[in-house]
Amino acid sequence: MKLLKKVQKLKSGDKTPIKTWSRASEISPEMVGRVFAVHNGKNFIEFVATEEMVGHRLGEFSPTTKFVRHGGRMQRDIESSAGATTPASAPARK
Numbered sequence: 037m038k039l040l041k042k043v044q045k046l047k048s049g050d051k052t053p054i055k056t057w058s059r060a061s062e063i064s065p066e067m068v069g070r071v072f073a074v075h076n077g078k079n080f081i082e083f084v085a086t087e088e089m090v091g092h093r094l095g096e097f098s099p100t101t102k103f104v105r106h107g108g109r110m111q112r113d114i115e116s117s118a119g120a121t122t123p124a125s126a127p128a129r130k
Contacts, residue, residue, distance in 0.1 A: 043067050057074075
């Protein structure tokens with residue numbers, strides 16, 4: 037309810053982000069076209085609410101974890117060897 041009051045208070049053409057920690061709030065049709073800054077635990081992630089987002093939660097558009105590639109040195113060796121045998125650099129067959 038508090039977030040909806042913030043949305044209604046802003047003018048229609050105003051593009052200032054609405055800061056919120058409420059990741060569980062659902063996007064309603066009144067929020068379409070507004071800029072939101074949703075807290076992910078460390079910083080605020082900004083996005084513009086569109087019509088396709090209506091019914092979804094704000095937290096869905098502010099990821100809390102960052103994917104770290106698995107494998108370390110072994111994975112890099114596999115990727116570099118796979119990149120070396122691309123068709124452009126592979127020898128021609130007879």
